[in-house]
Amino acid sequence: MRKFAPLGLRTRLIAAFLLVAAICAVSTAALTYRQARSAVLTQSQDTAVSTLRDQLEAQALTLPMDRAQLQRVVNEIGKRGKPHPWTVYAEYGTLRASSNVTPTTSGIVTDALRAQVADHPHGAFQRVEDEHGEPYLTIAMPAVFTHHGVREPTGAVLYAVMPLLTEQQTVDAMVQAARQGAIPGLAIAVVPALLAARSVLRPVRDLRRAAQSMGRGRLDTRIEVRGADELSGLARTFNETAGALEESVAELREAEVRARRFAADVSHELRTPLAGMLAVTEVLDEDAERLDPDTAKALRLISAETGKLAVLVEDLMEISRFDARAAELNLDDVDVAEAVRKTLERRHWDDDRVGADLPHGLRARLDPRRFDVVLANLVGNALRHGGAPVRIAVRTESREDGERLLVEVADSGPGIAAEVLPHIFDRFFKADAARTRSAGSGLGLAISLENVRLHGGTLSAANADGGGAVFTLDMPLETTA
Amino acid sequence: MPRVLLIEDDPSIREGVGLGLRRRGHEVRAADTGEAGLALMAGFHPDLVLLDLMLPGINGVQVCRRIRETSEVPIIMLTARGDDFDIVVGLEAGADDYIVKPARTEIIEARIKAVLRRLSDPGGRPGVEQHGELTVDRAGLTVAKNGERVPLAPSEIKLLLHLTASPEQVFSRQQLLEYVWEHSYHADARLVDACVRRLRNKIEDPGGSPRYIQTVRGFGYRFGPLGPR
Numbered sequence: 001m002r003k004f005a006p007l008g009l010r011t012r013l014i015a016a017f018l019l020v021a022a023i024c025a026v027s028t029a030a031l032t033y034r035q036a037r038s039a040v041l042t043q044s045q046d047t048a049v050s051t052l053r054d055q056l057e058a059q060a061l062t063l064p065m066d067r068a069q070l071q072r073v074v075n076e077i078g079k080r081g082k083p084h085p086w087t088v089y090a091e092y093g094t095l096r097a098s099s100n101v102t103p104t105t106s107g108i109v110t111d112a113l114r115a116q117v118a119d120h121p122h123g124a125f126q127r128v129e130d131e132h133g134e135p136y137l138t139i140a141m142p143a144v145f146t147h148h149g150v151r152e153p154t155g156a157v158l159y160a161v162m163p164l165l166t167e168q169q170t171v172d173a174m175v176q177a178a179r180q181g182a183i184p185g186l187a188i189a190v191v192p193a194l195l196a197a198r199s200v201l202r203p204v205r206d207l208r209r210a211a212q213s214m215g216r217g218r219l220d221t222r223i224e225v226r227g228a229d230e231l232s233g234l235a236r237t238f239n240e241t242a243g244a245l246e247e248s249v250a251e252l253r254e255a256e257v258r259a260r261r262f263a264a265d266v267s268h269e270l271r272t273p274l275a276g277m278l279a280v281t282e283v284l285d286e287d288a289e290r291l292d293p294d295t296a297k298a299l300r301l302i303s304a305e306t307g308k309l310a311v312l313v314e315d316l317m318e319i320s321r322f323d324a325r326a327a328e329l330n331l332d333d334v335d336v337a338e339a340v341r342k343t344l345e346r347r348h349w350d351d352d353r354v355g356a357d358l359p360h361g362l363r364a365r366l367d368p369r370r371f372d373v374v375l376a377n378l379v380g381n382a383l384r385h386g387g388a389p390v391r392i393a394v395r396t397e398s399r400e401d402g403e404r405l406l407v408e409v410a411d412s413g414p415g416i417a418a419e420v421l422p423h424i425f426d427r428f429f430k431a432d433a434a435r436t437r438s439a440g441s442g443l444g445l446a447i448s449l450e451n452v453r454l455h456g457g458t459l460s461a462a463n464a465d466g467g468g469a470v471f472t473l474d475m476p477l478e479t480t481a
Numbered sequence: 482m483p484r485v486l487l488i489e490d491d492p493s494i495r496e497g498v499g500l501g502l503r504r505r506g507h508e509v510r511a512a513d514t515g516e517a518g519l520a521l522m523a524g525f526h527p528d529l530v531l532l533d534l535m536l537p538g539i540n541g542v543q544v545c546r547r548i549r550e551t552s553e554v555p556i557i558m559l560t561a562r563g564d565d566f567d568i569v570v571g572l573e574a575g576a577d578d579y580i581v582k583p584a585r586t587e588i589i590e591a592r593i594k595a596v597l598r599r600l601s602d603p604g605g606r607p608g609v610e611q612h613g614e615l616t617v618d619r620a621g622l623t624v625a626k627n628g629e630r631v632p633l634a635p636s637e638i639k640l641l642l643h644l645t646a647s648p649e650q651v652f653s654r655q656q657l658l659e660y661v662w663e664h665s666y667h668a669d670a671r672l673v674d675a676c677v678r679r680l681r682n683k684i685e686d687p688g689g690s691p692r693y694i695q696t697v698r699g700f701g702y703r704f705g706p707l708g709p710r
Contacts, residue, residue: 271561275583276493279501282586286504310583317561328565332654332670333699339655342666363699368655372667 009204010197017193021186029178037171041127044083044167045137049125051082052141052160061143063154070097070156073143077158086162092155109159113140121151127164135164203231207238219246264320270313277306308441315443319427322450329367329454329481336362336394336405343375353388354379359395364405365478370451374459377444378409378471386411386469396477403477405457410470415463424461425449455479482506483597486527488518488544489559490536494582498531501586507593515544522548529593532576533559534567542567542574549575555596555635572675577636578662579672595663596635610645613707615684615693617645626684636661637680640673644694644704653701677702 007015055077062069070090078088078099089105090097096104108130116124117140125139143156206223213221221242223235281303288296288303321327337358344350375392382390393408416424423429428442452459457475464470485507489495492513499509510525512518515536521527530548534541545556558571558579568579577596580589610617616625622638624631633641639661644652652660654670662672677694685691695703 268561271583272491273493276491276495276497278583279494279497279586279589282501283504307585314583330669330671333701334653334655339666342655346665346667365699368667369669372665 010194010201013197013200014190014193017189017196018186021189022182025178025182025185029175029182033171033174033178036174040167040170041164044162044164045125045127047083048081048086048137048160048162049123049139049141051080052077052088052139052158053123055080056141056143056158059143061145061154061156063145065092065095065154065156067095067097070095073097074099074158077160081160081162084162084164084166086160089159089161091157091159105159106161108136108161109138109140113138113159114157116140117142117157121153135168137162137164200231203235207235210238210242214242214245219249260320260323263316264324267313267316267320270309271317274306274310274313278310281306312441312443315441315447318447319443319450322447322454327450327454329479330369331365331479331481332368333363333365334368334371336364339364339368339371340375340392340394340407343372344379346372347376347380349379349383353383354390354392356392357394358392362394362396365480366405366455366475367451367479370454374448374451374473375407375409377448378473381444382409382411382413382469382471386413388412401476405473405475405477407473408470409473410464411468413468415467416461416469421461421463425459482508483528483593484508484510484525485529485531485593486518486521486525487511487531488513488515488536488541489531489533490514491533494533494559498586498589502590502593505586505590507590515539515541515547518544519547522552527554529555529557529597531557531559531580531589531593534571535561542570545571545574545576549634553632553634557592557596568669569671569675572672573678575634575679577634577676579669591663598663612645612648612693612705617641624684631683633683634679636672636676637683640676641680641684641694641704644702648705649703651697651700651703657701673702 056073059073059076061073065073070092074088074090074097078086081088086099087106088099089109091105098105108128110126110128113124113126116126121142121144123139123141125137127135127137129135139160139162141158141160143154143158144151145154146152203223203226210221210223219242222239225232225235225239284299284303288299291299318327337356337360340356340358341350344354344356379390379392389412391408391410393406393410395406397404397406420429425445425448427446429445430442449459452473452475455475456479457473460472460474462470462472485502487495487499487502487509489498489511490513495511495513499511502509510521510527512521515538518530518532522530532541532544536544539547541558545558548554548556555578556576558568558576559582560568560571560579561582571579578592580592608619610619614627616628618624619642622642624633624638624641640657643657643661654673655666655668657673658664658668658670659666662668664672677696681691681694684693692707693704695705697703
């Protein structure tokens with residue numbers, strides 16, 4: 001099973017769902033956070049600034065101020081911090097006062113604020129953090145007096161430092177709430193993602209399984225069609241295609257079976273008259289001598305061709321049996337060297353045209369008749385199309401699938417042409433188109449191949465390095481039926 | 482010359498084979514059904530029966546069995562290759578050999594001669610031999626068990642004589658096909674197996690493993706050793 005590269009459809013669907021949910025949650029939270037934070041902070045700032053201004057204005061100031069007055073004002077205002085307690089510092093010329101009795105103004109009040117307040121008679125504020133990261137609101141408020149409707153600075157500036165810890169906590173709580181809301185939200189988003197993925201993936205998986213099953217040759221595979229969406233349309237199309245495919249394959253098979261049965265029937269029908277004819281060919285041959293030359297020639301022709309026809313029909317029957325899987329193995333234990341020698345002897349190939357390299361005492365379990373057919377075909381073929389001397393080499397080889405029997409038949413001819421090689425085992429294949437008929441039926445190598453396959457072996461043809469064709473028979477040393 | 486009874490339903494084969502054999506000097510009577518063939522048996526007393534397996538009416542295997550009920554006449558089946566099951570059944574029914582159709586007359590005659598040929602003495606001592614309870618008369622070609630004559634078909638007695646000529650020697654099926662049936666080395670080993678089964682049914686004690694004709698796994702058959710009883 002191959003996964004969708006690089007991520008599966010399910011993963012991608014879930015990721016997309018989560019991404020959308022996360023973007024929604026984050027943007028909503030961010031907007032809410034910003035709004036709420038500025039609302040909270042603005043409220044605190046406004047309260048603090050106006051409180052400081054009101055407090056300062058409520059103080060009766062006598063100019064120029066001395067240290068005691070400054071300290072009094074600071075102490076007075078320092079007690080009235082709103083909305084949170086604050087620390088108040090005052091700067092007046094070189095005079096410094098604070099509500100917490102430190103002699104200098106807190107370092108948290110920046111020069112920027114000082115510069116800002118110089119231009120703003122209504123006061124200025126700044127949000128800063130101390131070295132621990134805690135947020136503070138610093139407010140600067142100049143003490144003013146109204147002179148002919150114009151606010152004039154007195155030169156005294158009050159600074160209030162108010163911790164914004166509560167606001168910080170409120171905002172933190174909001175962030176926390178947003179986060180706590182988003183995570184379950186994202187988790188819940190997985191559920192529709194899974195459902196959507198499932199509704200897509202199940203038909204896809206069904207389709208894949210069905211396609212695999214069809215690939216294994218089960219053409220009756222169909223998919224259950226659910227619903228009326230695009231995927232069910234695909235499933236319906238698949239089913240229709242599979243049905244059409246099944247039908248045409250069945251038709252093809254039937255046609256093939258009919259063709260094979262026809263070949264088998266024809267050869268069967270030919271065999272009976274041939275049996276009668278073959279039985280009397282001798283009578284023709286014997287009496288031909290006493291007839292006039294033309295009649296004698298005609299009779300001998302009939303006799304000879306009857307013999308060839310009988311071989312052809314017998315070969316056709318044999319091939320038909322392989323096609324119908326009706327060929328049977330009649331296994332026996334034989335001495336391989338003896339079997340090879342007997343095959344050569346019987347065809348009178350035991351002269352120096354054929355040499356054999358045979359191991360002594362090698363026993364194999366095979367069908368002796370079929371082995372004889374294969375070997376006789378290979379050697380006959382080598383003598384006819386290749387050339388003498390023909391070499392037969394028998395050896396064994398141990399492989400993971402057991403002990404194998406290897407028989408090589410090599411001739412001394414010109415070898416097999418490259419374009420012929422792939423068709424050498426085809427039925428009625430003629431290497432030379434000009435040659436109308438060879439001595440054999442044209443089925444010899446095809447029958448040999450089928451015989452070897454029946455033994456669970458292979459038969460291959462190649463050209464040797466030094467020229468000449470080599471046929472290699474490779475089959476189990478111990479064939480099991 | 483031998484008298485041959487040919488039982489074959491197809492006229493062209495019947496006439497062709499009959500013509501070929503008659504020209505070679507055989508006396509041939511032909512029957513086109515099993516029933517007609519069985520009817521001829523009594524009057525004709527053939528030396529050999531050529532029997533087609535595929536017959537209308539009672540088939541060749543049944544004819545073979547009916548003949549074997551009363552006679553040990555040699556029977557050669559005429560079959561088509563591929564009728565594998567029929568061959569085995571025919572051999573079990575008691576046929577001595579078979580010929581695959583179509584066949585030249587010379588082949589048919591060679592098979593007839595081989596079946597009819599008395600076993601040329603394969604080196605065994607002439608006269609009567611005793612093997613356990615078996616009495617084998619090489620000259621008279623008879624076998625008796627516990628003094629009682631065992632009727633054996635020609636292939637059976639030839640096989641037994643061949644095996645007893647060299648007790649305890651192992652013969653491969655292919656060798657037996659050559660020596661006993663005069664077939665080529667690569668002929669059908671089922672002939673041997675079927676014949677051994679028939680022979681065992683007749684001479685071995687029922688039940689228990691075979692004592693006279695023993696199977697040597699991976700090689701073939703041998704006679705004995707009988708061992709103590």
